[in-house]
Amino acid sequence: xxxxxxxxxxxxxxxxxxxxxxxxxxxxxxxxxxxxxxxxxxxxxxxxxxxxxxxxxxxxxxxxxxxxxxxxxxxxxxxxxxxxxxxxxxxxxxxxxxxxxxxxxxxxxxxxxxxxxxxxxxxxxxxxxxxxxxxxxxxxxxxxxxxxxxxxxxxxxxxxxxxxxxxxxxxxxxxxxxxxxxxxxxxxxxxxxxxxxxxxxxxxxxxxxxxxxxxxxxxxxxxxxxxxxxxxxxxxxxxxxxxxxxxxxxxxxxxxxxxxxxxxxxxxxxxxx
Numbered sequence: 001x002x003x004x005x006x007x008x009x010x011x012x013x014x015x016x017x018x019x020x021x022x023x024x025x026x027x028x029x030x031x032x033x034x035x036x037x038x039x040x041x042x043x044x045x046x047x048x049x050x051x052x053x054x055x056x057x058x059x060x061x062x063x064x065x066x067x068x069x070x071x072x073x074x075x076x077x078x079x080x081x082x083x084x085x086x087x088x089x090x091x092x093x094x095x096x097x098x099x100x101x102x103x104x105x106x107x108x109x110x111x112x113x114x115x116x117x118x119x120x121x122x123x124x125x126x127x128x129x130x131x132x133x134x135x136x137x138x139x140x141x142x143x144x145x146x147x148x149x150x151x152x153x154x155x156x157x158x159x160x161x162x163x164x165x166x167x168x169x170x171x172x173x174x175x176x177x178x179x180x181x182x183x184x185x186x187x188x189x190x191x192x193x194x195x196x197x198x199x200x201x202x203x204x205x206x207x208x209x210x211x212x213x214x215x216x217x218x219x220x221x222x223x224x225x226x227x228x229x230x231x232x233x234x235x236x237x238x239x240x241x242x243x244x245x246x247x248x249x250x251x252x253x254x255x256x257x258x259x260x261x262x263x264x265x266x267x268x269x270x271x272x273x
Contacts (some may be wrong), residue, residue, distance in 0.1 A: 002094040014070075016036075019043065025111070027264075028112060028115070028123075036067050041161060044264045046263060056079070058076060061238070070091070071091055072090050074092055075262065076096045100160075102226060104128075104231050105125055107126050134241065136166060140197070141198075142199070143170075147203045152174065154174045155172065171193045185215070192219075196218070205225065206225065207252075225259065237257065
């Protein structure tokens with residue numbers, strides 16, 4: 001992780017352009033410090049009340065200046081172009097895309113340490129990891145994220161790491177050079193690795209649309225929006241819904257956090273509170 005400048009004490013006004021970290025901030029009781037977020041920071045619902053200052057890859061620099069934050073949190077390398085201009089406003093914490101669960105935990109620990117909330121951070125981390133317990137046996141699964149082009153997470157990804165931990169064993173031999181591809185390229189990879197299950201995440205899909213995957217010739221289950229493309233505290237809870245759907249032979253994972261957009265007071269977050 002990159003922190004561009006030393007902090008002058010624990011930050012009290014935070015701008016977060018990283019939806020996963022935004023959710024974590026609210027779960028460690030730092031939500032009252034979050035003054036601005038990107039439009040994808042809708043977990044928990046309370047984050048939607050913050051000033052929206054851009055998308056996942058862009059930011060309204062002037063609005064951020066007016067918020068006078070003392071810490072800005074980014075996702076790296078997706079938002080690397082924002083590091084320099086935002087560093088002129090406040091210290092920037094660039095959080096790398098995690099390559100496994102250990103990296104997720106390291107990111108959470110770093111944030112907790114900077115905010116002087118180590119104990120609360122460790123509590124949430126412990127629950128997060130406990131929720132990702134082995135509870136199903138599925139061989140040779142692969143994930144396809146529909147983000148315009150198709151993103152296929154490789155072995156060195158937090159998605160593969162989390163699925164492996166719960167017993168959904170990710171296909172082996174999928175290297176990171178094959179992360180992004182078009183439909184033909186994705187199909188070639190599927191045919192080569194021969195997965196037993198394809199988990200397809202429609203980035204803009206709230207409902208089950210089987211026509212989106214009629215080109216995939218393998219058993220497929222759909223997740224909506226950014227379920228797996230989010231490593232915040234909702235990830236283990238959403239993966240449990242995925243497991244239940246697989247057990248029940250369903251084609252679509254319902255009632256995920258990306259659809260219900262729960263509030264901190266809702267039963268969704270009960271395991272953490």
